[in-house]
Amino acid sequence: MTLRKIAVLSTICLFAVGLLAGPALAFKGAYKVGAVFSVTGRTSFLGDPEKKTAEMLAEKINNAGGINGKKLELIIYDSEGDATKANLAVRKLITQDKVCAVIGPSLSGTSLAVVPLAAKYETPLVSCAASYKIVWDDKESKVRKWVFKTPQTDTMAVQAIYTYLNKKGVNKIAVMSVTSGFGASGRGELLRLAPGYGMKIVADEKYGPKDTDMTAQLTKIKGKAPQVIVNWSVGPTQVVVLRNWKDLGMTSIPFYQSHGFGSRKNIKLAAGAAEGVYCPLGAVNVAELLPDDHPQKAVTMQYMKDYTAKYNEPLSSFGGHAWDALELVADALKAVGCDKAKIRDYLENTQGFVGQHGVFNFSPDDHIGLDKNAFQMVVVKDGDWTLAE
Amino acid sequence: METITLTGQIFQYLVTGITVGSVYAMVAVGFNIIYNVTEIINFAQGEFVMLGGLIMVFLHVAVGLPLILAFPATVALVTLVGVLLDRLAINPIRRPTVLSLIIATIAASILIKGTAMFIWGKDPFDLPAFSGRDPIIVLGAVIQPQYFWVIGFLVLIVIVLTFFFERTIIGKAMSACADNPDAASLVGIDVKRMVLLSFALSAAIGAVAGITMTPIALMEYDRGAMLAIKGFGAAVLGGLGSFPGAVIGGLILGVIESLGAGLISSGYKDAFALIVLLFVLFFKPSGIFGNIEISKIKRF
Structure with missing residues (x-):
């Protein structure tokens, strides 16, 4: 067999495998969700676990049959911690990829750079960054209508x-x-x-x-x-x-x-x-230390087990912000489908959502959804966390 | 409750400043060696320091080589990187101008940094201190044993380099290239080989700086740029090309940063160093030990 024949045959084989693998997961269409994290660069310690978490969750949701029989299609872009790149990525997600909602960016700086886009294109955005200014418009003293965030402030x-x-x-x-x-x-x-x-x-x-x-x-x-x-x-x-x-x-x-x-x-x-x-x-860091009757015990233990099994590295609390953001959006998609305005309304009225970093209660005046009880005081003892007295 | 006297505080600032300054000085010496022979600023100098730290972590912690073996092995490996930098990026440039060579070193620094990120990831790494972490208390100031290693290696480098440039034939040949490369090649000195040697030498010194500072300050892939800036500042402060200038410049920079942060305001720590740098350059544009006549001849 000549080299060319081998090349042609192997190409055909590859396509055949692709065709066979495709129909195995029979979804009726897809829900597109965009994500922008600082996967590389100086702040990759935030974006890297966030990306891994989001990918793991999407895979888990799709393996369980997707959302309403539709595939959850996650499109992730890397902002490299750069405000301009984050802005371009979100613009591309909304205008070209036509996503139902966006999660991220990872940093307060990059998030603030993209919040105007959420309002302009009327697309719900769930940021994974800390600053309250992401959801609160200081100039007009009101909540930004299309923006939510999951981390504690x-x-x-x-x-x-x-x-x-x-x-x-x-x-x-x-x-x-x-x-x-x-x-x-x-x-x-x-x-x-x-x-x-x-x-x-x-x-x-x-x-x-x-x-x-x-x-x-x-x-x-x-x-x-x-x-x-x-x-x-x-x-x-x-x-x-x-x-x-x-x-x-x-x-x-x-x-x-x-x-x-x-x-x-x-x-x-x-x-x-x-x-x-x-x-x-947040509870996610100390899952195994939480008392059994703690509301977040089950979700945090599950996340820790899945993450450490899949990536074979210790859990970082930052991944939990992406978990909260994507699960909130997935919940909304399940309830109302890919309708941007309805997703926004659904998110705003979410009550008692048990996440990795706290129990979220959103309202029209509060797009953060958490309070100081989302934190436990922890002390390092014998090289590991312990709940502080 | 612990308290500390003002004398103790000032002594502590000096000790810390001299240690940090020693690292700056080692980087500055590396800048000078290459500058003297080629008239270029090697922007990959900081990457040598970063590689020194990370390769040492790999050999000593991951592979488990004893300190006494891992140290020379690391220096040798980083020297090899310096040699490769010259052979692959500097030497092949057909019509070298100062600017194109400098741009080549910038490209190399980005490449080295990126490669280090792929190999070691983005997390910082730790190295055990050479002789334990039990601090020594002098006049109420705390001195880490590692501080002595950093300062000691700076002294050693200065002694060895002085001997090398003043007593050996190769050293003198390198100094000749620095004075006048054309005349040097006319008397039979292989200038290209001297350039290669200068890259090897400054890579080795960078590696020593990286190895000795990692137990104090950790090391991660993107530390190089900051160290290069501080080292460059030290070299300019002391006078580009002057070895005593590099050492004094580095120590002054470190001590000013430390005293400024401690006694005035920590928020403006970097500003104090820059103000002193500007002040010196304003009154003596060639730096403390620089010679204005020589700097006029140089192309950069």
Whole structure:
């Protein structure tokens, strides 16, 4: 047989396999859902688990017969954490791919860049980013009609930490934050809410997202002798700051991290320095620790089991935001089909939706759907999370 | 509750600043070696540091080689990358201009960074400290044993390079290329080989910087660019091409950052370093140790 014949034959075989495999999943049409995550780039620690989660869920839904007998067709684009790329991706999803709804983007910055598109094309968007501004129009002081979001806000995280500190009788704190959007927004809320909880902020230190050492900031804080340190950052800096904290022998000043610390990789990377560190986390991070009567116990355990089995890596809480977003949209599709206005109305009236990061109760005035109870205070003990007393 | 005196605080800032500054200085020395021979700024210098850290993590933690073997193996591998960079990107350029060579190094840095992302992923990696993590307390300041390794290697590099450039024939040949490449080739020095050697040497120094800093600051695939900027700042501050200048520039940059963050405002940490850099360049455009006559002859 000549090389050419082999090539022709194998091509035919490939097509035949494709044709045979196609009809095995007989769906009557498809529901298209678009997704935009920062799968690569600096913020890939958010987008990567989100993409994996969304793909896993879509596969699961389709294996179970799809939604109303229709296939859930998920179209995922990578924003690389870039606002322009996110904007183009969402535009393409709505105008060319003609999706019923969009989930994502992963970052507050990229989400804010696309919210005008949701309104312009009247397409429901469920963002996976933190800032309340995504769903709240500051200029007009009203909820953005077409936009929802699944993660807890900084405000809730700060409230959860302050409530816990109040219980412990702490009122003198030092604040540290990274000079990125996440850090600046968290710092703003820490400062804004402090008087209401009787907190006195004795130090307010910052560092850059690529800094290699925060010893100087911590030394300064040490001189001010606060009762606790609250640090707001994501990525490697929140691990480096912990190591510096331990190296400087400051473990007698308890360390509180933001909800951005929600990955077991961070505990491992800190190489022992994370011991005794507190942070507010969604139920998804501590599924196995939750009491059996906790409303989210079942869904979080199921997600953890599926994810770790499929990808063979520890669960990251960020994937949970995509889980919440896609399941909310899937629920809406099941109830009303691919009608953008009806999906929006359905989402807005969703009550008691049990997700990975909390029990969602949306309303026309609230497109976040969560409150501070969506956070549990967690402390690192023996290299793993434990519910804080 | 822990407290610390002001003297202790300032001493702590100095110790931290000198350590961070030593890393900047090593990067700056790497810039200078290549600049001296080729008159180009190698924008992939930061990637050498990143590769040093990540390859060391791979050999020492994943493969399990002992420190004493993993260290030279890592330096050798990164040196190889430096050699390849010259052979594949710099040497083949037919009519080299300073600009086209610099652009080639920028392309190489993007390529190296992308490859590192594929190999190691996007997570930061940790390396055990060379001699434990039990801090030493001096004057109320905490010193990690690893700090001594970083500073010690900077001193070692300076001594070895001084010896190399002043006492060995190859070193002198490289200095000759720096002074005047045309004249150097006329007296029989193989300039292209010297360029190759300069890339190998600065890759090796970058690797040492990466290996020694990883136990302190972790390492991930996109750390290189930031280090290159800081190292470049240090090299310019000290005077491009001057080795004592690179070391002093790096240490000044590190100490100013640390003191500025600690005593004034941590939010403007990078700004202090840049203000000092601008200030020095304003009064002495060739940098602290730079020579204005020499910098006029250079094409860049």
